[in-house]
Every structure is written in structure tokens, then in C-alpha cells.
Amino acid sequence: MGEYNKPLPNINGDSREFWAGCKEHQLRFQMCKVCGHVRWPASIICPRCYSNETKWIIAGGRGKVYTFAVYHVAYHPGFENDLPYVVADVELEEGPRLLTNIVGCRPDEVKCEMVVEVTWEDITEEFSLPKFKPYQ
Amino acid sequence: MERNADDAVFGHFGAVAGYALAARRAMHTFRTGPETWKRIAVGQRRWANLNPAATMYDRPMTFEDYYNARWIVDPFRLFDTCLMTDGGRAVIITSAERARDLRHPPVLMTGVGQHNPSYDVHQATHLAGPTGAKKAGEMALRSAGITLNDIDACEIYDCFTYTVEITLQDYGFFGPGEGEDWLKNGTIEPGGRMPVNTSGGQLSEGYYMGLTPLSEAAMQLMGRCGERQLGPATHTKSPEIILCSDNGGILQTHSCIVLRRS
Numbered sequence: 429m430g431e432y433n434k435p436l437p438n439i440n441g442d443s444r445e446f447w448a449g450c451k452e453h454q455l456r457f458q459m460c461k462v463c464g465h466v467r468w469p470a471s472i473i474c475p476r477c478y479s480n481e482t483k484w485i486i487a488g489g490r491g492k493v494y495t496f497a498v499y500h501v502a503y504h505p506g507f508e509n510d511l512p513y514v515v516a517d518v519e520l521e522e523g524p525r526l527l528t529n530i531v532g533c534r535p536d537e538v539k540c541e542m543v544v545e546v547t548w549e550d551i552t553e554e555f556s557l558p559k560f561k562p563y564q
Numbered sequence: 565m566e567r568n569a570d571d572a573v574f575g576h577f578g579a580v581a582g583y584a585l586a587a588r589r590a591m592h593t594f595r596t597g598p599e600t601w602k603r604i605a606v607g608q609r610r611w612a613n614l615n616p617a618a619t620m621y622d623r624p625m626t627f628e629d630y631y632n633a634r635w636i637v638d639p640f641r642l643f644d645t646c647l648m649t650d651g652g653r654a655v656i657i658t659s660a661e662r663a664r665d666l667r668h669p670p671v672l673m674t675g676v677g678q679h680n681p682s683y684d685v686h687q688a689t690h691l692a693g694p695t696g697a698k699k700a701g702e703m704a705l706r707s708a709g710i711t712l713n714d715i716d717a718c719e720i721y722d723c724f725t726y727t728v729e730i731t732l733q734d735y736g737f738f739g740p741g742e743g744e745d746w747l748k749n750g751t752i753e754p755g756g757r758m759p760v761n762t763s764g765g766q767l768s769e770g771y772y773m774g775l776t777p778l779s780e781a782a783m784q785l786m787g788r789c790g791e792r793q794l795g796p797a798t799h800t801k802s803p804e805i806i807l808c809s810d811n812g813g814i815l816q817t818h819s820c821i822v823l824r825r826s
């Protein structure tokens with residue numbers, strides 16, 4: 429594996445737990461203790477009921493493609509060798525939508541509502557990225 | 565717009581792809597896609613070909629040209645995306661009373677509406693409509709005391725072809741998925757029954773943000789548009805009322821403005 433030349437996550441107080449989970453190949457999301465809403469991006473209050481009572485849950489890793497786009501232009505040199513690549517908004521079974529990549533199939537095989545499951549890409553010592561592939 | 569800075573981790577950058585995500589969801593939700601958008605790209609180009617100030621003035625475009633252009637972010641090809649332009653536009657806004665003494669006949673702003681669904685694009689449920697255009701459009705028409713039937717032309721914020729479709733659809737010119745049929749036979753072109761983006765718009769004239777549509781509407785109502793002037797010169801209705809739009813983010817904010825000839 430050559431030197432990783434793509435942007436890395438910017439960890440902040442809200443997202444630290446999410447990225448720590450990724451390192452252990454777990455998808456961790458906040459669940460509101462009052463209304464049960466599972467949210468992403470991470471935030472201090474529930475966007476639905478405004479409660480700050482929160483617990484972290486581990487999502488099962490399965491979802492479906494809400495929408496996607498196929499990049500034919502690299503807006504960052506790190507992605508030049510990946511073209512064409514798929515950026516997708518995946519709706520997890522637990523509710524949140526995650527911006528991610530679809531891998532493990534050709535771009536022209538990706539469809540909205542396609543069922544996908546998480547697959548982990550260990551990119552550095554510190555970081556693993558949750559990407560998604562067609563559910564087998 | 566880029567609230568989630570970690571988008572770049574997955575190679576997601578900028579507005580083209582954000583709108584591409586919206587357009588793809590629309591393709592899944594109702595009947596739309598390149599067959600619809602090519603009519604917007606080519607229709608607006610025909611207006612640009614009448615506008616010496618347009619970047620694409622001397623470059624006609626066919627449906628074949630549209631399909632042959634390279635992909636940027638699928639489902640958008642090159643001609644689905646607006647131009648990048650160095651330049652500026654200005655519109656003076658003042659009271660009707662003050663405007664009476666000015667050199668050009670004033671144009672009256674008779675209705676305004678705004679609606680801002682304002683979700684991060686990944687969490688948004690308005691990508692395939694209704695966008696902010698629906699409520700903003702209703703509000704603008706209501707405040708102007710008119711209906712869609714009173715509109716003679718539209719100047720629509722056209723960062724992408726899909727933006728024009730979803731805006732006209734949310735304003736109520738046609739139902740979801742009926743855009744392709746509505747656009748057939750040159751509806752929005754010179755000679756058409758509902759001219760849209762008569763300067764060529766941001767797709768074919770120049771990208772001056774919301775000022776491309778607004779300044780064109782004002783100029784048309786003042787009768788200062790030369791070869792592309794709405795009326796007998798372009799076999800269209802002489803305009804009394806023009807509807808303008810502006811939107812921001814990835815369909816997160818929307819303004820609708822009704823302009824009327826004084």
C-alpha cells in the first residue's frame with residue numbers, strides 16, 4: 429500500500445466516537461434517549477426533539493442506496509486513479525443517511541434502493557472508512 | 565453548503581455532484597433524465613445564439629452535441645452544468661416613486677416569496693421535490709395577486725439543467741415527470757409558448773448567480789433585449805409579467821420574484 433494521498437477525516441468533539449468506532453469496524457451512531465431518533469451527522473442535541481439525552485448504538489451495517497453520483501472528474505489528485513467512482517447517500521436500516529462510496533461492483537450496476545452492506549477500508553494506522561458493497 | 569467536512573474523505577466535492585445526487589434521486593422518483601434535460605440545454609442555447617453578450621452566442625448546440633459532451637458527474641454531462649464566468653451584473657432597486665424620474669422605464673417588483681428547507685444534502689428529503697420553490701412560488705404569486713396563467717416568461721436560476729426542471733415543476737407548470745412532454749416542441753425557446761432563460765441563462769450566457777435571471781427579466785420588461793427581445797421579434801408574447809427564481813445550497817434555499825412592466 430503506497431502513501432495514502434486522499435483527504436482524512438477532520439475529527440471533532442461530535443464525530444470522535446463515530447471515527448473511533450470505524451477504527452474497530454463498527455458503525456456507531458447517536459440515538460436520542462427521548463424520541464429514539466438515530467441521527468447523523470453527530471450533534472449535541474436531537475434534531476427532531478431537541479433533547480440532549482443521547483446514547484451511542486452500533487448499526488448493523490446494512491442499508492439501501494438513497495441516491496448516488498458517478499464522478500468522471502477528479503476534483504482532488506488523490507481520486508484520479510479511481511475514476512469513474514461512485515459517491516452515494518446510503519440510508520441505513522437504523523435510519524441515518526451516510527455519505528459514502530459504493531465499491532465491489534461496476535458504477536453502471538448501482539441503482540437507487542439497491543441493498544448494500546458495509547465493507548471496511550483500513551486507510552491509515554488511525555482511520556478506517558465505511559464503504560458499501562452490494563448485499564450478498 | 566459543505567457542512568459535513570468529511571465529504572472529501574469519500575471524494576465528494578462541490579455543487580455539481582451535490583445536484584447530481586438530487587437529480588439521480590429525481591430520476592428514481594419520477595420520469596426525468598437526459599431526455600428531459602437536453603431540451604433545457606438546447607432551448608436555452610437557442611436564446612444565447614440571439615444574445616451577443618452570451619458566452620455561447622456563436623456556438624449552436626444540437627441534441628447530438630448534448631449527448632456527445634463528456635460526463636462531469638453522471639447523471640450530468642458538460643452541458644447540464646452552468647458556465648464559470650468572470651463579470652458582474654447590477655440591478656438598481658428603489659421605490660416606484662423615485663424610479664419615475666430615471667432614464668429607463670422602471671420594472672415593478674410586485675411579488676416575492678421565500679422558502680428554505682435547509683437540510684444538509686445527505687439528510688434532505690426535498691431533493692426530488694417539493695423543493696423550496698413550491699412554497700416560495702405560491703407565496704410570490706399570492707403576494708402579486710396573480711396565478712401561473714398570468715406569467716408570460718420565466719427567468720429561472722439554472723446552475724444545472726435539473727434545477728430548471730424541478731423549479732418549473734414545483735411552481736406548478738407541470739406535474740412530476742411531465743417535464744419532458746411539456747418541454748417538447750420548443751416550449752421554452754424563441755417562438756415558444758413559455759420562454760425560459762431568454763439570455764441563454766447561466767448554462768449558455770454567463771454565471772452571475774441570481775443576477776443572471778433577475779437582470780434579464782428587468783431588461784426584457786424594459787424592452788432592451790435587441791434580437792432576443794420577447795414580443796414580435798421572437799414570435800413570443802410581449803411580456804407584462806415575468807417570474808424569476810434564485811436558489812442556493814443544494815436546493816436548500818429558494819426565492820421567487822414576480823416582475824411586472826410599469
